[in-house]
Amino acid sequence: MLVDQPSTRRREADLKVDGQVLDVETAVKDGILGGVGGGFGGGFASEKLDLKQMIEELESVEVPTVFICPISLEPMQDPVTLSTGQTYERSNILKWFSLGHCTCPTTMQELWDDSVTPNKTLQQLIYSWFSQIYLASKKRSEDVQGRVKEILETLKKVKGQARIQALKELRQVVNAHSTAKKTVVNNGGIALISSLLGPFTTHAVGSEAIGILSNLDLDSSSKSHLMQPAKISLMVDMLNEGSIDTKINCSKLIEILVEGDDFSAEKVASLSLLVGLLRLVKDKRHLNGILAGLRLLKTVCSHESVRSSFVSVGGVPQLVVLLPSLNNECLELALYVLEAVSTAPEGKLALKDCPNTVPNVVKLLMKVSENCTQLALSILLAVFNLAPEECASLAMDAGLAAKLLLVIQSGCNLVLKQRSAELLKLCSLNYTATIFMSKCKLTRTIQ
Numbered sequence: 001m002l003v004d005q006p007s008t009r010r011r012e013a014d015l016k017v018d019g020q021v022l023d024v025e026t027a028v029k030d031g032i033l034g035g036v037g038g039g040f041g042g043g044f045a046s047e048k049l050d051l052k053q054m055i056e057e058l059e060s061v062e063v064p065t066v067f068i069c070p071i072s073l074e075p076m077q078d079p080v081t082l083s084t085g086q087t088y089e090r091s092n093i094l095k096w097f098s099l100g101h102c103t104c105p106t107t108m109q110e111l112w113d114d115s116v117t118p119n120k121t122l123q124q125l126i127y128s129w130f131s132q133i134y135l136a137s138k139k140r141s142e143d144v145q146g147r148v149k150e151i152l153e154t155l156k157k158v159k160g161q162a163r164i165q166a167l168k169e170l171r172q173v174v175n176a177h178s179t180a181k182k183t184v185v186n187n188g189g190i191a192l193i194s195s196l197l198g199p200f201t202t203h204a205v206g207s208e209a210i211g212i213l214s215n216l217d218l219d220s221s222s223k224s225h226l227m228q229p230a231k232i233s234l235m236v237d238m239l240n241e242g243s244i245d246t247k248i249n250c251s252k253l254i255e256i257l258v259e260g261d262d263f264s265a266e267k268v269a270s271l272s273l274l275v276g277l278l279r280l281v282k283d284k285r286h287l288n289g290i291l292a293g294l295r296l297l298k299t300v301c302s303h304e305s306v307r308s309s310f311v312s313v314g315g316v317p318q319l320v321v322l323l324p325s326l327n328n329e330c331l332e333l334a335l336y337v338l339e340a341v342s343t344a345p346e347g348k349l350a351l352k353d354c355p356n357t358v359p360n361v362v363k364l365l366m367k368v369s370e371n372c373t374q375l376a377l378s379i380l381l382a383v384f385n386l387a388p389e390e391c392a393s394l395a396m397d398a399g400l401a402a403k404l405l406l407v408i409q410s411g412c413n414l415v416l417k418q419r420s421a422e423l424l425k426l427c428s429l430n431y432t433a434t435i436f437m438s439k440c441k442l443t444r445t446i447q
Contacts, residue, residue: 171212190213194209223256248289251295357383362395
């Protein structure tokens with residue numbers, strides 16, 4: 001028979017509170033975590049809370065290690081202790097035994113006695129701890145809901161600086177609490193805040209209102225209301241003239257408005273919007289701004305009628321120049337935009353006329369992801385088909401042939417290999433086989 005190990009059991013039952021290590025019995029006795037001796041313990045009889053529900057709702061809360069089952073790494077609801085002193089969730093340890101194991105999962109000691117003992121003290125402490133956290137969270141949530149309702153009522157009455165202050169406070173609460181977002185939506189807050197946006201709205205009010213709306217879940221009716229020309233015009237103006245936070249929020253809100261099948265990006269894609277977005281993505285000081293701007297550019301440029309407008313404001317060379325400096329996420333978005341633009345005649349011409357297109361795009365092949373490689377190949381094919389002789393020399397100097405062979409020999413999908421072969425053929429049109437192989441610097445084996 002194994003000898004019981006009180007020191008091990010002690011460690012399992014120890015809990016650190018305010019920097020001090022306490023055993024669970026002392027913690028319950030002193031009411032530190034809301035046990036029967038104090039805290040929230042007295043309120044449990046009147047309203048029995050479900051432990052499973054509390055654990056699910058408090059999923060993001062950091063749970064004391066002693067409450068965690070070593071097998072599932074989840075909080076225990078029915079803890080049981082083995083003869084080794086180790087404690088587990090009952091269902092997990094019984095499943096371990098049912099698989100034929102005769103050892104303690106943590107210590108791997110062989111068990112002569114596979115009986116389990118309910119750890120009622122720990123179970124009570126777990127329940128008390130979660131109850132205390134849950135009730136405190138519920139109280140905070142109720143306080144937040146009450147404050148949001150008060151602010152919404154205030155917004156119906158005040159103007160000027162008082163309105164700005166109310167919007168600022170509401171924005172802070174909404175950004176900090178998910179409960180606040182639901183309360184705004186459920187109490188007509190979206191319609192109220194949207195009504196503050198119009199041709200005579202000051203940028204101070206508009207900035208706060210848009211900051212709130214860009215963080216809410218908008219239904220189709222709310223989107224339709226915000227798609228009014230005067231409101232869109234205000235958002236575009238603020239995208240061009242506001243602070244960096246305001247520009248980002250305007251981009252996010254417009255993206256929310258035009259995403260989905262019910263709303264067309266063409267309704268908002270003015271030249272002023274495109275100019276503002278290009279300014280945003282060129283500001284290297286703010287990575288969040290670059291990402292927000294490119295996301296919206298991708299959305300609006302998915303519409304064929306917008307692509308010519310993007311070309312007309314000089315978007316192609318500006319975006320091509322940025323490619324080497326973008327991170328992977330932004331790079332993929334930029335390539336989506338350029339690939340979409342390359343399907344339009346004016347887009348192909350703009351890409352061909354930009355001296356940086358071929359060298360910058362060639363460098364991206366097989367560098368980031370298969371998706372980026374596919375987009376880059378589409379862009380290069382569009383340019384080559386327009387002017388194969390002119391582009392071939394640039395491409396060869398940029399090392400395109402070696403990159404294409406790498407794609408062909410890799411495990412990429414068949415479409416990429418076919419496009420690479422087609423592009424390689426276009427590169428070779430201006431050269432004899434010998435000169436082409438020489439320029440590619442390929443070995444005889446590859447030949």
